[in-house]
Amino acid sequence: MLLDGKAYSQKLKEELKKEVEALTNETGITPGLAIVCTNYAEASKIYVKNKLKAAKYCNIFASLIEVSLDISENDLIALIEKLNKDEKYHGIIVQLPLPPHINEQRIINAIDEKKDVDGFGICNKGKLFCGMPTINSATPQGIIKLLEEYNIEIASKHAVVVGRSNIVGKPMALMLLNKNATVTICHSKTKNLKSITSKADILVVAIGKANFITKDMVKKHAVVIDVGTNKVGNKLCGDVDFKKVAKKCSYITPVPGGVGPLTVVSLLENTVIAYKKILNIE
Numbered sequence: 001m002l003l004d005g006k007a008y009s010q011k012l013k014e015e016l017k018k019e020v021e022a023l024t025n026e027t028g029i030t031p032g033l034a035i036v037c038t039n040y041a042e043a044s045k046i047y048v049k050n051k052l053k054a055a056k057y058c059n060i061f062a063s064l065i066e067v068s069l070d071i072s073e074n075d076l077i078a079l080i081e082k083l084n085k086d087e088k089y090h091g092i093i094v095q096l097p098l099p100p101h102i103n104e105q106r107i108i109n110a111i112d113e114k115k116d117v118d119g120f121g122i123c124n125k126g127k128l129f130c131g132m133p134t135i136n137s138a139t140p141q142g143i144i145k146l147l148e149e150y151n152i153e154i155a156s157k158h159a160v161v162v163g164r165s166n167i168v169g170k171p172m173a174l175m176l177l178n179k180n181a182t183v184t185i186c187h188s189k190t191k192n193l194k195s196i197t198s199k200a201d202i203l204v205v206a207i208g209k210a211n212f213i214t215k216d217m218v219k220k221h222a223v224v225i226d227v228g229t230n231k232v233g234n235k236l237c238g239d240v241d242f243k244k245v246a247k248k249c250s251y252i253t254p255v256p257g258g259v260g261p262l263t264v265v266s267l268l269e270n271t272v273i274a275y276k277k278i279l280n281i282e
């Protein structure tokens with residue numbers, strides 16, 4: 001069965017739009033999101049465009065702040081400090097990846113914890129690590145919500161996460177652990193990957209390699225979440241060999257139309273959560 005992230009994200013956007021309208025009427029203040037972008041990666045433009053479009057739909061005020069590719073680390077930090085103080089913005093994100101001369105984590109850590117709506121800063125990550133309430137990274141947060149929407153049980157399941165990036169793999173593993181799954185994390189140095197993935201009740205793949213996970217690597221009736229977004233020719237495809245794996249598993253996310261749209265909505269939901277915290281709204 002298809003886990004339809006696109007349809008679910010539309011439902012969430014409608015709900016968020018209504019909530020934003022009510023909040024804006026109540027306070028006279030519109031939730032604001034600042035998106036800082038260097039356009040270092042070509043794909044960033046598409047991701048940013050999707051975020052701006054969805055924000056507009058939900059009546060969230062979003063600004064794109066484009067900076068030059070050769071901006072210095074200190075100038076970028078100075079910009080973020082200015083945005084931290086700017087009351088128009090309740091959320092700030094820096095579109096990754098950044099050019100190699102910039103230390104990404106140093107930039108992310110400069111974002112005020114309360115406005116870190118990507119949840120990538122060490123304060124929010126630390127809280128996730130401790131199982132405390134926090135602003136969760138958008139992609140794994142969207143995945144958890146999708147599993148819950150389809151009443152897929154997480155507790156006591158064996159979840160295998162392939163990929164250990166700071167923005168997807170690691171927070172995904174922690175969120176699944178916090179939901180009482182038994183979690184295994186795999187990466188490029190994992191030996192006998194197939195022997196591990198084929199034991200997963202829930203398999204989350206975030207590696208960035210087109211069609212890498214094949215049918216023989218997946219347990220019958222598993223739940224398969226494909227985070228990967230890979231360009232093959234003009235087409236977008238995931239990390240999972242969708243056509244063949246779909247016949248074997250119980251649930252699967254398509255690419256496109258699976259995890260991607262939920263990432264965008266989760267980011268906007270985080271912006272509204274940050275707005276409510278900053279304005280002391282219960």
Ligand SMILES: NC(=O)c1ccc[n+]([C@@H]2O[C@H](COP(=O)([O-])OP(=O)(O)OC[C@H]3O[C@@H](n4cnc5c(N)ncnc54)[C@H](OP(=O)(O)O)[C@@H]3O)[C@@H](O)[C@H]2O)c1
Nearest residue numbers: 163164165168187188189206207208227228229259260263
């Ligand atoms: N749909 C969305 O909303 C969304 C959001 C974010 C990312 N993505 C996509 O998700 C994918 C992953 O993104 P990311 O930022 O997490 O990537 P990343 O930072 O490049 O991390 C990739 C991870 O995959 C692991 N890996 C690479 N080759 C492997 C292999 N052969 N076997 C096992 N593990 C392997 C790497 O292991 P090592 O640590 O050992 O190098 C690393 O941990 C990309 O396609 C990205 O575009 C999609």
